[in-house]
Amino acid sequence: DGFEVEDVDTVASLIHPDDVADFRLAIEQAQQDGTQFSCEYRVVFPDGSYRWLASSGRFVQAYDGSRRVLSGVTRDIDARKRAERDLELLFEYSPDPLCVADMNTGSFVATNPAWTRILGWSPAELQGKPWIEFVHPDVRAETLAVGEELDGGKPLLDFRNRYQRQDGSYVWLSWNSFPVPEDNLLFAVARDITAQRELEEQLRQAQKMEAVGQLAGGEANDFKKQLQLINCLT
Numbered sequence: 464d465g466f467e468v469e470d471v472d473t474v475a476s477l478i479h480p481d482d483v484a485d486f487r488l489a490i491e492q493a494q495q496d497g498t499q500f501s502c503e504y505r506v507v508f509p510d511g512s513y514r515w516l517a518s519s520g521r522f523v524q525a526y527d528g529s530r531r532v533l534s535g536v537t538r539d540i541d542a543r544k545r546a547e548r549d550l551e552l553l554f555e556y557s558p559d560p561l562c563v564a565d566m567n568t569g570s571f572v573a574t575n576p577a578w579t580r581i582l583g584w585s586p587a588e589l590q591g592k593p594w595i596e597f598v599h600p601d602v603r604a605e606t607l608a609v610g611e612e613l614d615g616g617k618p619l620l621d622f623r624n625r626y627q628r629q630d631g632s633y634v635w636l637s638w639n640s641f642p643v644p645e646d647n648l649l650f651a652v653a654r655d656i657t658a659q660r661e662l663e664e665q666l667r668q669a670q671k672m673e674a675v676g677q678l679a680g681g682e683a684n685d686f687k688k689q690l691q692l693i694n695c696l697t
Contacts, residue, residue, distance in 0.1 A: 471533075479505035479513055490533065494522050500533060503540065515544035557652075562594075564649040566614065566642060569593045581655050583629030599625035599633050613642045613649060623656065635660045 471490055475483050482504040493500035500520050505513040520535015554561055554575045560582070563572040571589045578584050584597075598606050602624045609622055619640040625633040640651040 477506050479507050481505075493520075493533070494531075497522070500535060503544070514539065515541040559655070560636070560653040562589075562651050562653075564594055564651065566644065566647045566649050569595060569610075572648065582626060582634060588629070597627045599627065601625070613640055614644075616642055616644045618642070626653075 471487070475486060478486055486502050486504050489500055489502040492498060498521075500518070500522070502519075503515065503517045505515055507513045516537050517540045518535055518537045520533055522531045523534045524531055554573075557575055557577055560577045561575040562578070563574075564570065565572050570591050570593050574584075574586050574589045576586075578586070578589060595603060595607065606622075606624050609619055613619055619638065622638045622640070623635060624638070626636050627633055634655055635657045636653040637656045638651055638653050640649060642649050
């Protein structure tokens with residue numbers, strides 16, 4: 464919707480207190496520099512609820528030429544802003560490591576707090592670093608190979624490799640990765656499956672021991688039968 468504003472104070476009184484300073488600053492800069500005014504802010508209703516709006520415009524002369532007014536348009540962006548908030552909360556509080564990577568450089572753009580909790584790395588230690596540096600040397604070649612599929616825009620589901628913790632040890636991760644080639648960004652979520660892998664290894668070892676025991680038992684029975692046959696012949 465279009466708007467014209469003469470009394471900035473009246474408009475500011477309707478805006479959420481946390482957004483008033485940015486709103487006034489944007490207006491002052493547009494008024495002083497003659498540049499376009501642009502601001503996103505929340506309007507507060509009498510019941511305490513609020514709604515996100517985005518306004519843009521310029522200061523122009525009023526029709527009678529006596530003063531300058533802010534003229535422009537306002538859009539309702541409440542749905543988008545609330546969706547962004549939900550994504551931020553998911554990113555912040557997810558129990559699984561989430562990350563955004565640059566597809567051109569292969570480096571981390573953003574990581575969530577789960578990286579610190581599970582692997583020990585702080586966001587600052589990961590920011591801008593190539594993710595392949597944290598992959599175990601034994602699986603780097605395989606990881607790079609599947610990475611070529613991501614470059615082609617194909618999602619990668621349940622790919623498993625080993626990532627280095629800050630203390631030098633390694634953790635098994637299962638990755639679901641989703642490339643966005645038009646933005647040169649890769650979005651990925653990892654699940655810590657270290658405990659699962661350890662249980663699987665214990666099960667394999669137990670099965671091996673059982674197989675050896677069965678083989679040994681069978682050989683012992685064969686040997687016993689041979690002794691009985693010898694005793695009968697003698």
